[in-house]
Amino acid sequence: MREGTVMELGKVLDGVNIKEVRTYKVNHPRIMTKQQDGEDTSLALLKEEISGLAYDSRQVKPGFLFFCIPGLKFDGHDFAAQAVAKGATVLVVERFLKLEVPQILVTSSRDSLSQGACNFHNNPSQKMLMIGITGTNGKTTTTHLVEAVLRAKGLSVAVIGTIGNRLGERSWLATHTTPESLDLQALLAKMEHAGAHAVVMEVSSHALDQGRVDHVEFDYAIFTNLTQDHLDYHGTIENYREAKSILFKKLEQGEKKTPKRAIINNDDLHGPFFCQECSVPIITYGLHEGAMIRGTNCLVTPKGASCDVTYPRGKVTMKLQLTGLFNLSNALSAFAIAYAEGVEEKQIIEALRAVKGVPGRFETVDQGQPFSVIVDYAHTPDGLENVLMTAKKVARKRLITVVGCGGDRDRTKRPKMGSVAAQWSDWVVITSDNPRTEKPEQIIEDILPGIHGVTETSYEVIVDRKSAIKRALMLAEADDLILIAGKGHETYQIIGTEVFPFDDREVATEILRGLGYEKA
Numbered sequence: 001m002r003e004g005t006v007m008e009l010g011k012v013l014d015g016v017n018i019k020e021v022r023t024y025k026v027n028h029p030r031i032m033t034k035q036q037d038g039e040d041t042s043l044a045l046l047k048e049e050i051s052g053l054a055y056d057s058r059q060v061k062p063g064f065l066f067f068c069i070p071g072l073k074f075d076g077h078d079f080a081a082q083a084v085a086k087g088a089t090v091l092v093v094e095r096f097l098k099l100e101v102p103q104i105l106v107t108s109s110r111d112s113l114s115q116g117a118c119n120f121h122n123n124p125s126q127k128m129l130m131i132g133i134t135g136t137n138g139k140t141t142t143t144h145l146v147e148a149v150l151r152a153k154g155l156s157v158a159v160i161g162t163i164g165n166r167l168g169e170r171s172w173l174a175t176h177t178t179p180e181s182l183d184l185q186a187l188l189a190k191m192e193h194a195g196a197h198a199v200v201m202e203v204s205s206h207a208l209d210q211g212r213v214d215h216v217e218f219d220y221a222i223f224t225n226l227t228q229d230h231l232d233y234h235g236t237i238e239n240y241r242e243a244k245s246i247l248f249k250k251l252e253q254g255e256k257k258t259p260k261r262a263i264i265n266n267d268d269l270h271g272p273f274f275c276q277e278c279s280v281p282i283i284t285y286g287l288h289e290g291a292m293i294r295g296t297n298c299l300v301t302p303k304g305a306s307c308d309v310t311y312p313r314g315k316v317t318m319k320l321q322l323t324g325l326f327n328l329s330n331a332l333s334a335f336a337i338a339y340a341e342g343v344e345e346k347q348i349i350e351a352l353r354a355v356k357g358v359p360g361r362f363e364t365v366d367q368g369q370p371f372s373v374i375v376d377y378a379h380t381p382d383g384l385e386n387v388l389m390t391a392k393k394v395a396r397k398r399l400i401t402v403v404g405c406g407g408d409r410d411r412t413k414r415p416k417m418g419s420v421a422a423q424w425s426d427w428v429v430i431t432s433d434n435p436r437t438e439k440p441e442q443i444i445e446d447i448l449p450g451i452h453g454v455t456e457t458s459y460e461v462i463v464d465r466k467s468a469i470k471r472a473l474m475l476a477e478a479d480d481l482i483l484i485a486g487k488g489h490e491t492y493q494i495i496g497t498e499v500f501p502f503d504d505r506e507v508a509t510e511i512l513r514g515l516g517y518e519k520a
């Protein structure tokens with residue numbers, strides 16, 4: 001929807017289960033009341049024009065429809081007065097408020113927002129090929145790989161995810177891995193308007209649970225893997241898995257006529273569960289027997305990885321500039337989509353080989369020093385173990401790891417990350433990640449029991465992340481590998497509620513320069 005566009009309220013709310021409408025006599029000239037026109041006020045209200053939607057009172061502009069959402073931190077109903085003061089003409093509520101403004105009572109204002117956003121932006125996902133990727137690890141990486149193979153088909157491909165939202169040279173601000181429904185529908189509409197034929201997007205478990213993608217119709221859904229994360233939010237791994245499965249159940253619904261497919265990791269313990277949740281055709285991929293798209297003869301080197309890919313029509317060799325067995329797995333899911341879309345095998349292989357790397361994922365910091373420095377976004381026990389296994393394989397001498405855990409996130413993953421770091425590293429420097437509103441020392445206390453379980457590994461605690469990175473780089477000798485984990489592409493550190501500039505790659509570069517290493 002272009003700036004300045006308006007839509008009738010009834011059209012915006014088409015499909016929303018409205019329980020009751022209350023109109024109030026207000027000063028706004030466009031809101032009719034019984035006293036003025038004598039007809040049914042609710043019907044008159046539904047004919048009113050809305051100039052925009054908002055779920056955050058701070059974003060309201062005159063003529064907007066404001067959705068009052070009860071959240072975990074705040075209750076949007078408490079901001080209704082502020083929204084009205086800023087010009088909201090109608091409210092969507094879960095309980096009527098004592099405010100002199102028309103209100104529409106619904107069971108879930110969040111679900112209504114999702115439907116309203118889709119209507120207001122003219123259902124953009126209907127007009128593009130939509131690929132959704134879910135799983136604990138590998139989503140961002142896989143978006144890049146799928147983007148590459150679909151571009152090989154000649155499509156203009158937009159990407160939505162943790163690192164950003166983009167289409168070719170154009171980019172849009174990303175505040176979440178998967179945006180709130182309203183922001184997502186607006187973004188999809190902009191991407192479609194900018195010429196996107198396809199959108200490949202990360203779909204987080206939070207987004208699925210909160211209905212952010214409820215009215216996005218996907219053509220393909222990829223499941224990468226499921227391991228521990230976000231138990232602070234979901235409570236149990238079963239709930240977490242259930243949230244992820246929504247993406248696959250959704251595939252059978254919708255209006256698109258084209259066939260839909262689920263692309264499922266056959267190597268993952270939970271693969272069969274996701275297969276069960278689907279009633280559309282499934283393509284499995286993996287490095288073990290049973291996968292329809294299977295990688296064998298895998299080779300992992302410091303500069304990349306390769307394997308043979310066996311698929312229903314034949315066999316090819318796939319080479320990546322990305323290293324690690326897990327990236328071969330990520331690439332096989334991209335291969336599966338391209339294959340289903342009829343892209344020629346040779347083109348798929350060429351496209352995958354051309355992907356240079358994903359920012360902050362096994363990214364090298366090179367100032368000509370005689371040891372390797374790698375920055376990686378691993379922030380779950382499984383992600384960390386995978387990257388450490390790869391680092392161990394390619395390190396010529398010691399593996400020194402700098403790692404911490406984020407605050408206000410799953411506490412129970414902390415000792416597990418400590419344990420994994422200790423098992424695979426020769427030396428661990430435990431530090432802070434994004435402490436957010438938690439005390440960094442307390443987060444580290446949660447990590448340490450995991451380290452203590454692995455007695456032979458040496459470690460030290462340095463709370464300040466910059467000092468921890470410096471210490472690791474000072475310890476490094478020729479041929480060692482220093483892995484700085486957890487923050488990858490992030491260019492900030494969140495301490496309390498403040499956001500400070502901090503980029504592991506820049507910090508490491510600056511320290512290396514201070515140590516006398518300067519790239520020629």
Ligand SMILES: CC(=O)N[C@H]1[C@@H](OP(=O)(O)OP(=O)(O)OC[C@H]2O[C@@H](n3ccc(=O)[nH]c3=O)[C@H](O)[C@@H]2O)O[C@H](CO)[C@@H](O)[C@@H]1O[C@H](C)C(=O)N[C@@H](C)C(=O)N[C@H](CCC(=O)O)C(=O)O
Pocket residue numbers: 055056057058068069070071072073074075076079175176177178179180204205206207233
């Ligand atoms: C836990 C979680 O996902 N929370 C999201 C959720 O918050 P919430 O429902 O609890 O809402 P709330 O903050 O209590 O506010 C309630 C309502 O009051 C409104 N409000 C609030 C303040 C105000 O001044 N005026 C106002 O109108 C809010 O806009 C909202 O509508 O809805 C909000 C609006 O969309 C999100 O910003 C918020 O993301 C928070 C900030 C967050 O940190 N989310 C993370 C965990 C997240 O979603 N991560 C996933 C990726 C995870 C992964 O990588 O695996 C993601 O997709 O980004």
Ligand SMILES: Nc1ncnc2c1ncn2[C@@H]1O[C@H](COP(=O)(O)OP(=O)(O)OP(=O)(O)O)[C@@H](O)[C@H]1O
Pocket residue numbers: 135136137138139140141142162177202224225326327329330360361362376377378379382383384386387488
């Ligand atoms: N398939 C995989 N299996 C396990 N670990 C992986 C896999 N792919 C990537 N990783 C590890 O996980 C880290 C994060 O990868 P990526 O950013 O692609 O995941 P993500 O699912 O997008 O994460 P987020 O949930 O934060 O959005 C990488 O830096 C790497 O260490």
Ligand SMILES: N[C@H](CCC[C@H](N)C(=O)O)C(=O)O
Pocket residue numbers: 177379405406407409433434486487490
């Ligand atoms: N999307 C993940 C990223 C975690 C990255 C790590 N640096 C942290 O801050 O915990 C989350 O919000 O849980």
Ligand SMILES: [Mg+2]
Pocket residue numbers: 139140141161162163177202
């Ligand atoms: Mg991501």
